[in-house]
Amino acid sequence: MPNKPLILITNDDGFEARGLEALVEAAKDFGEIVVITPDGHRSGMGHAITMNVPLRVKLYKTENGIKYYRSNGTSVDCVKLGQRVVLGNRKIDLLLSGINHGSNSSVSIIYSGTMAAAIEASFEGIPAIGFSLLDYSSKADFSVAVNYTRKIIEKVLQNGLPKHICLNVNIPKLPFEEIKGIRITRQTLGYWQEDLEEHTDPFGGKYYWLAGFLVNLEQEATDTCEWALHNGYVAVTPVHFDMTSHQTINKLKHWEND
Numbered sequence: 001m002p003n004k005p006l007i008l009i010t011n012d013d014g015f016e017a018r019g020l021e022a023l024v025e026a027a028k029d030f031g032e033i034v035v036i037t038p039d040g041h042r043s044g045m046g047h048a049i050t051m052n053v054p055l056r057v058k059l060y061k062t063e064n065g066i067k068y069y070r071s072n073g074t075s076v077d078c079v080k081l082g083q084r085v086v087l088g089n090r091k092i093d094l095l096l097s098g099i100n101h102g103s104n105s106s107v108s109i110i111y112s113g114t115m116a117a118a119i120e121a122s123f124e125g126i127p128a129i130g131f132s133l134l135d136y137s138s139k140a141d142f143s144v145a146v147n148y149t150r151k152i153i154e155k156v157l158q159n160g161l162p163k164h165i166c167l168n169v170n171i172p173k174l175p176f177e178e179i180k181g182i183r184i185t186r187q188t189l190g191y192w193q194e195d196l197e198e199h200t201d202p203f204g205g206k207y208y209w210l211a212g213f214l215v216n217l218e219q220e221a222t223d224t225c226e227w228a229l230h231n232g233y234v235a236v237t238p239v240h241f242d243m244t245s246h247q248t249i250n251k252l253k254h255w256e257n258d
Contacts, residue, residue, distance in 0.1 A: 005031035005093035012075040012113025019099035022142035026149035047116040075117040095121035098131035106188040118166040128166035168237040183233035188224035
């Protein structure tokens, strides 16, 4: 497929995740597909990279012309391995990550390995999309997600994205007929209200399990990802990696002369 786009697919749920299968199904007709994923769950690892052990990547199957690799690294490592090792510095036309089991809206993007892969690709000017379905079940139904994933892939391939911008796409857990469409949104201001639940193991030792829920600080705002998802829309949020608070620079300028 020399004239078709080269599409690299990864995730943070591992090579056996049903969301990965759904993403390949959604993308397969758009170009040459190469899949490189972690060899197990790497959820919640954010933009972690592997530096304390050797990185490995292995081809484990070829199916319908698609090569599938797995790595002992993180989702970000998979992007690096894909670009510099597996594909030999071939130009990647699109990076797809997901489809994640569970939401990556609001502040969850900071923790998300799914979105970290997309952001990593955007560092080097590769158009990238992270997809998430608001269903944490390992048996989640991805049929609706596949439909909207196809639509968004097509739009990005046709229209491109601004350099160093990627998309955070979150899809509500709803029947197709109840989804109202796609909404372009901004990231919701919020935080995780967390609790470390204490338990005791069989040997009497204490251990802790992280639990919590998202606190939405903008309940009335109608332009956010959380509003869109709670009102039946697929939320598409453009994301960049510049974490500078530009509006604060002038407020602090006087420090230079104090």
